[in-house]
Amino acid sequence: MADFLKTGRKIIAIGRNYSEHAKELGNAVPTEPFFFLKPTSSYITDGQSIEIPAGCEVHHELELSVIIGKEGRDILAEDAEDYIAGYALSLDMTARNMQDKAKKEGRPWSASKGYDTFTPIGAFIPKVQIPDHGNVDLSLQVNGVTKQKGNTRDMIFSVPALIENVSSIMKLEEGDVIMTGTPKGVGRVLPGETITCDLTVDGKVLSQLTFPVIGRPNPKHR
Secondary structure, three states: OOOHHHHHHOOOEEOEEEHHHHHHOOOOOOOOEEEEEOOHEEEOOOOEEEEEEOOOOOOEEEEEEEEEOEOOOOOOHHHHHHHHHEEEEEOOOHHHHHHHHHHHOOOOOOHHHHHOOOEEEEEEEEEEHHOOOOEEEEEEHHHHHHHEEEEHHHEOOOOHHHHHHOOOOOEEEEOOEEEEEOOOOOOOOOOOOOOEEEEEEEEEEEEEEEEEEEOOOOOOOO
């Protein structure tokens, strides 16, 4: 499954799965999971640059991603572990001003979440290295200053509950990614800054990533 970036067909991103994050954006805490889709063309890997499109206020959202290992639909929560191949550290970059406008007008969020480079993601972590997905530490720094720090124990809906919910709506396929939501502390990033983030289990760093932030090249100036 190390090649999930090439084989996976969809990115399913869970919204508002940490209550403190929902509150910091003035949103109601959900009573059931909800999600949106991101294009796989938005993936970038460690060391590649996050691009800020002109006119966009872009925020970082740090997340644990679940990598699906085999096809399934209508998966029960108690069977969900059998469908997990592993995990990855990831970011859901969001053009917040575009998202806010879309929400006010009742339109989809796809554009605000789907720009190229808006899904920075780390290497595949086999699930044997994370025996408890409900106890994973996540941390993000911008220019060395900690902005997000959380643990997956604070998720409203557990990984098995998310797999059950999503698979009741759409088939999960090998290589698909479920982004499980972000803890509080999201904020704006600007060209010239550098994002670093890490995923730690029992004090051991399993994934550490660095992403420079640049302005999105203007095709008219090429």
